[in-house]
Amino acid sequence: MDILVTGTVLGGTYALIALGLTLQYGVARIMNLANGENLVLACFSAFWLLSTFAINPVAGILLIAPAAFLLNWLIYRLAMRPLVERAKDRGQLEVDSILATFGLMFIFQGVMLLAFGGGYFTYNFLSEPVTIFGANYGLNRLVALGAAALIAVCLWLFLYFTRYGTAIRAVAVDPASASLVAIDVPRASAFAFALGGALTAAAGALLSTFYTFDASMGVIFTMKALIIVIMGGVGDVRGAVLAALMLGIAETAVAVLVDPGLTLAATYTLFIIVLLFRPQGMFGRKPA
Amino acid sequence: MSAVTGNEWRIAILGALALGAAALIPLADDGYYLSLSVNIALYVVLCTAWTLFSGPTHYISLATAAFFGIGTYTVGLGIDALPFALLVAIAAVMAGLVAGLVGIATLRLTGVYFVIFTLGLAELVRQVVTWLQTNFTTSVGLYVFTDFTETHILWMLLALAAVIYVTGWLINRSRLGFAMRIIGNDETVARHVGIDVARAKVILFMISGAFIGVTGAIMAPRFAYVEPPSAFNPLISFQVVIMALLGGTSRLWAPLLGVIPFTILFDQVSAHFPNHTSLVMGIAFMAIVYLLPRGVVGLARELLRPKAGKRLVAAEEATAP
Amino acid sequence: MSPLLSVRDARKVFGGLVAVNHVSFEVIEGELLGLIGPNGSGKTTMLNLITGALKPTSGRILLAGADITAKPAWYIARRGVARTFQLVRVLPSLTAIENVVAGAAFGHARRWGDDAYREAARLLERVGLSGRADVPAASMTYIDQKRLELARALASDPRLLLLDEWLAGLNPSELTIGIALIRDLREEGRAIVMVEHVMDAIRSLCDRCVVMSSGSKIADGGVAEVLAQRDVVAAYLGDDDA
Numbered sequence: 111m112d113i114l115v116t117g118t119v120l121g122g123t124y125a126l127i128a129l130g131l132t133l134q135y136g137v138a139r140i141m142n143l144a145n146g147e148n149l150v151l152a153c154f155s156a157f158w159l160l161s162t163f164a165i166n167p168v169a170g171i172l173l174i175a176p177a178a179f180l181l182n183w184l185i186y187r188l189a190m191r192p193l194v195e196r197a198k199d200r201g202q203l204e205v206d207s208i209l210a211t212f213g214l215m216f217i218f219q220g221v222m223l224l225a226f227g228g229g230y231f232t233y234n235f236l237s238e239p240v241t242i243f244g245a246n247y248g249l250n251r252l253v254a255l256g257a258a259a260l261i262a263v264c265l266w267l268f269l270y271f272t273r274y275g276t277a278i279r280a281v282a283v284d285p286a287s288a289s290l291v292a293i294d295v296p297r298a299s300a301f302a303f304a305l306g307g308a309l310t311a312a313a314g315a316l317l318s319t320f321y322t323f324d325a326s327m328g329v330i331f332t333m334k335a336l337i338i339v340i341m342g343g344v345g346d347v348r349g350a351v352l353a354a355l356m357l358g359i360a361e362t363a364v365a366v367l368v369d370p371g372l373t374l375a376a377t378y379t380l381f382i383i384v385l386l387f388r389p390q391g392m393f394g395r396k397p398a
Numbered sequence: 399m400s401a402v403t404g405n406e407w408r409i410a411i412l413g414a415l416a417l418g419a420a421a422l423i424p425l426a427d428d429g430y431y432l433s434l435s436v437n438i439a440l441y442v443v444l445c446t447a448w449t450l451f452s453g454p455t456h457y458i459s460l461a462t463a464a465f466f467g468i469g470t471y472t473v474g475l476g477i478d479a480l481p482f483a484l485l486v487a488i489a490a491v492m493a494g495l496v497a498g499l500v501g502i503a504t505l506r507l508t509g510v511y512f513v514i515f516t517l518g519l520a521e522l523v524r525q526v527v528t529w530l531q532t533n534f535t536t537s538v539g540l541y542v543f544t545d546f547t548e549t550h551i552l553w554m555l556l557a558l559a560a561v562i563y564v565t566g567w568l569i570n571r572s573r574l575g576f577a578m579r580i581i582g583n584d585e586t587v588a589r590h591v592g593i594d595v596a597r598a599k600v601i602l603f604m605i606s607g608a609f610i611g612v613t614g615a616i617m618a619p620r621f622a623y624v625e626p627p628s629a630f631n632p633l634i635s636f637q638v639v640i641m642a643l644l645g646g647t648s649r650l651w652a653p654l655l656g657v658i659p660f661t662i663l664f665d666q667v668s669a670h671f672p673n674h675t676s677l678v679m680g681i682a683f684m685a686i687v688y689l690l691p692r693g694v695v696g697l698a699r700e701l702l703r704p705k706a707g708k709r710l711v712a713a714e715e716a717t718a719p
Numbered sequence: 720m721s722p723l724l725s726v727r728d729a730r731k732v733f734g735g736l737v738a739v740n741h742v743s744f745e746v747i748e749g750e751l752l753g754l755i756g757p758n759g760s761g762k763t764t765m766l767n768l769i770t771g772a773l774k775p776t777s778g779r780i781l782l783a784g785a786d787i788t789a790k791p792a793w794y795i796a797r798r799g800v801a802r803t804f805q806l807v808r809v810l811p812s813l814t815a816i817e818n819v820v821a822g823a824a825f826g827h828a829r830r831w832g833d834d835a836y837r838e839a840a841r842l843l844e845r846v847g848l849s850g851r852a853d854v855p856a857a858s859m860t861y862i863d864q865k866r867l868e869l870a871r872a873l874a875s876d877p878r879l880l881l882l883d884e885w886l887a888g889l890n891p892s893e894l895t896i897g898i899a900l901i902r903d904l905r906e907e908g909r910a911i912v913m914v915e916h917v918m919d920a921i922r923s924l925c926d927r928c929v930v931m932s933s934g935s936k937i938a939d940g941g942v943a944e945v946l947a948q949r950d951v952v953a954a955y956l957g958d959d960d961a
Contacts, residue, residue, distance in 0.1 A: 141510050143517075193687070201456070204509055206687055208458060209643070212636065213683030220677030326676075329632075330521070336514045371532075374518060374525050385503050385511065573824055573831060580821050583810035590770060592796035592826035592875065 113363050119251045119320075121358020122258035126313035127331060128338035128350040129265060130306040136345025137282045137302035139203060140190050143211040145310050145335060146328030147218035152178060152314025153323040154226055157233055168257055171315045175308040182307025185214065186300045194299075215329065222325040232322040254316040261312055266347055278302050282345045310335075330374075337381045356380065406567075413563060413651075417556050424549040432548050436620070438661045439555035443613050444634070445642040445653035446562050450569070451606035453647035454578040455599055457512050460635040461500060463520035465493040465607045467630035469614025471527060474540035474624035482544065486615045493611020494604045496523075501600035516635075524630035531626075539625040546619040554616045562609055566650040569605070574598060633679075637664065640682045646693025655694040721784035722747045723910050724769065724879055729778035731764055738764040740934040741778070746879065749908045751901075753921040753928035753942065757955055761934040762914040763805055766881050769912075770802050771795040782879070799827040799878035803868045803885050805914075811857035815848060816840060818856050819870045826875025835874075842870040846900065862893050869900070880904070882913040886920050898923060922946075930954065 127149055134142045155174050159165040165173070189210060197203035269275040280288040281298045289295045317323070338357055342349025357377060364376035423435045444462060452459050469489035476485045500519065504512045546554075569575040577598045581588045588595055618624060637660070645656030660682070667678050690697055724746040731739040739761045746752050754762050767773040769780055771792035779788045787795050801822065810818050819839035823830040830838055843852055846866040851859070856867060865885060872880055886897050898920050905911060905924065915921055921928060921942060928945050930938040932954035938945045945951060 141513075189684075201509065205456060205458060206691070208510070208513055209639075209683055210687045212639075213680045213687065216636075216676045216680030216683060218680075220674060220680055223676055224673060329517070333514060333518045336517075340511065340514070369529055369533075371525055371529050374522050375529075378518065378522050381515070382503055385507065385515075576817075576821070576824060579813065580810055583812055584808055586772070587804075587808050587810060587821075589792040590772070590796055590802055591822050591824075591871065592793050594791070594793045 113366055114359060116251075116366075117359030117362035118355060119255045119358070120362060121355035122255045122262075123313050123317050124334060124338055124358055125262060125351045125354035126258050126316070127310050127335040128342065128354050129262065129347060130308070130310035130313070131332075131335045132339045132342070132345055132347070132350050133278075133302045133306035133309070135339060137278055138186065138190070138299040138306070139194070139200070139285075140186070140207045140303060141204060141211065141336075142303075142306070143208060143332055144214035144218055144328075145211075145307075146330065146332030147215050147222070148178060148182070148307055148310045148328075149314035149317065149331050150222065150323060150325060150328040151218060152311035153318035153321075154222060154231070154325075155311075156315040156318045157231055160233060167315050167319050168253060171257070171312050174315050175312045178311030179304045179308040183300055183304035185307075186303040189214070190303065191296070191300070194296075215332070219326055219328065226325055228325060230322050230324045231318075233318070248320055250319040254319055257316055258313065261309065262347075262351060265309065269347065274298075274301075279345075334377055337377055341380065341384045413560075417560055421553055421556050424552060428548070432552065434662070434665060436548055436552050436555065437665065438658055439552055439559065440613065440617065441638065441641055441657045441661050442654060443555055443559050443562060444610060444638045445645070445657050446559065446566070446650060447606050447609035447613070448638050448642050449647050449650060449653050450562065450566055450609070451599075451602045452642070453650070454575075454582055455602065456582075457505070457509050457599075458639060459516050459603070459606075460513060460632075460639065461497070461516035461519045461607065462610055462635040462638045463630050463632050464516075464523045464635075465497065465610035466614035466617075466634055467520060467523060467527075467626075468493045468496060469611035469616075470618045470621065470624055470629040471540075471614075472611075473615045473618035474542050474629070477542050477544065477618075486612055489611040489615035490608040493614070494608035497604045497607025498600055501603040502596075505599045505603065506596045520630045520632050520635060524626045527630075528626045539623055542618045542622055542624055544619040548620070551616060551620055555613070558609070558612060558616065563650060565605065565609075569602075574601060578602065633675075636679060640679065640686065643686050643693055644682070644690065646695030648692070648695060652693060652695040721781070723750075723783055724912070725779075725781040725784075726765075726769070727779045727781070729765070729768055729780060730776050731761075731768060731773060732776045737934050739768065739775070739931075742931065742934075742936045743778075744929045744936065744939055746910055746912060748910055749905075750927065751905045751911045751913065751925050753925035754912055754914045754931065755916070755921060755928055756931035756937075759933075760931040760954075762931055763883055765931065766802065766883055766912070766914060769795075769881065770800055793825070796826050796875065797829075799875070800881065801826060801872035801875050801877035801879075802881040803865070803872050803883055805883040805887075807861065807864045807868055809856040809859070809864045809867050809871075812855065814853050814855055815843060815859065815867055816852035818867050819843060819874045822871035822874030827878065828874070828876040830874075839870070839874060842873050843867075845873075846870045847896065862889060865889070873904075878910065880909055880911045882911060882915075884914055884916065886915060886917045894920070918946075 127145065131142065131145050134140050134145065152174050155177070156167040156170050159170045159173065160167055190207065193206045193210060194203060197206060269279055277288070277293045278298050278301070280291070280293055281295055281302070285295045288298070334357065338350055338353045341353035341357070342351070357380060360376050360380055361373045365373050420435065420439070424432055444466070448459060448462060451457070472489040472492055473482070473485045476488070500515060504515045577588065577593045580591065580593060581595055581598065585595055614629070621628060641656040641660045642653040643656065644660055645654055646652035664675070664678070668675055686693075692700075722745040726745070727743050729739055729742050730737070742761075742765060744752075754765065756762055764773065768775045771787070771790055771794065774789040779786060781787065782795070782798055782800065785798070787798060810821060813821065816836065816839050819842055820835045823835040823838055840852060843849055846869050848863060848866055848870065851863070856864065859867065869882075869885065882901070886894060889897055894917065901911070901913070901920075901924055913925070925942050927940060928942050929936055930945060930951050937954060938948050938951050
């Protein structure tokens, strides 16, 4: 039970990061390997807002997410768009964007190391215990889970029940056809990339309320998010959420039952199973 | 086809002379420059082995640190029981096997899956090794005491470089090398002329991984004390990618042109501005993507033969489906 | 004796679209079969099922009695099936002779080294490309690339050769040469399946033809009788004219 609740909280955060990444990769076609740094930057921002201005981290999302939206929009326009334009095919764009976002990853990491140093950070926020089914959980974790769920539902409503959300899904399926029905594909791609960044940043702000963070942990989160995206199927919101919860629970289970040092091994075991048996994702249709 | 051409002889002789000259470095200096030379030789070997696979396939492998660490650990675990040469061979086999497993799981799929998988591979192996050591042995670190000096290590690395170059040349002349050229042109055609594309890629990845494992084994005596974080240092993977791409991957010797300047630069940066290494790596990646997409070699070709260069680009553009 | 190629009840569905619908036919040794039908009738999909480029949704495909259903393309190529592509696919950065060696080195014949180059040179000559061995494939004209593709397919010494509209896009004089070349291949006893729209070629070359329409086989038999069949004419020209 304990594993289920802790794992679900962790999985909820993973889900937001993975949703951000699936938007960036599925719609804008950019495999953003700097996404984890985006998350860490949000952790530091939440910490800074709380310690300097005494702004509650959950409320801080209202500042952090728009800032991340703007930052990622700029990254897309300035750094990614030229690559999209010069790429001759999807394979080349893939290689270029992987290398460029590795560059961004190291630059972000370098800047954060210079600004905050290499130490571990943590702060107290709503850490009083709450009792559920006879066991105690930090209130901060439950608040984080609730906020993550709320954000995920909002995203789902946006993508499936609004005009612009439908346009974005159309670009995800086929950019060439989407432009034929008068969708501005470059604009939709930039928007999706920025929105993905904002989601990840929101996840970061929530994560920082209960997780010890440091300037160089981003890459592990990027990797887990990538694995979740692949498990869930690229561009699949439902799949990403389910895969994230599975991963969160599996990791927590391994950490509690076997050894906390083996969480990545748990992740990889899931990843390999998916790669070998369902490389198109859990809900993906078999390619024709 | 089967005969060795005059041009190939000239390259072989030049290469042998260059290696010979490099082998004499310890006579001139046994301090800083020798140590720098070992570093350069190390990255030459790693980048060339990396290019062996990533050059023709365009898959970006970040598994270097994992194979390297496997090699280092093999020596660390066995140095008290087995002769060094045997350990080097075991390191090659172990790294090759891991490469084979990774390849079977990922190389049937597109490049992104491969990158992601290799990105975490070093960390995964590190976790497993640490866990095994903490649970089944007494300490996490291992001591590697040998009689090898920096000079011996340099010589071994140079010999390994020669072996890798010859292997690369042999592969190019073999069916495997020809298959890789066909795959690089058009994978669909490759399949329809009877090439088992996935198998060819896996074999090449195993060869590349085995060489990287051997490199790790050779470097183990230099560390003296081997522990998981230093043996499986993920930075190695990224540095290899940067250096190889900086030089270019179209020729086996091209990474040299990236390794030498970048090793010196990185050495200076980590000596004088240790907090700025990440930033330098980031800028290097950006510079490669935006300024030098074909590496130094590609740039030189375009500058030296502007017309031929353009024709080549045009031909390559015609390749794109 | 079992036929060289036996397609049994093959079916291929893409999403909701049935591209090939329960099609069966056979090809015997040394036969030249024409696979014809209007655009979009599933002919190329049928070839892709035989070569392993696509896996059938159901049904079986046998090569000389051995099951090759849903086997990988490279495996089927090694068993002796070679093809050309509807949209010509040469290996652009390789020279002409290397393109042909590519066909010889890994397929049914598995020739390598000098032997492969000798055979490749012979085949280049045969398709009318003698003296062009060292020309990069990318710089060749369309017709020469088509010739090159045929030489590459022949280089593996295939038991079954599949030609996907190999004559399409040729001018009348090239067409005469092309038809003569295919006739020549047939005379040496090679089994060939050709997907073709050029009716003259079908009439003058084929022993037998299979007609597909909207994914289904609608006729199978001697060329003259099949082409006179009412539903075949209807499939090509529309019901009103029939």
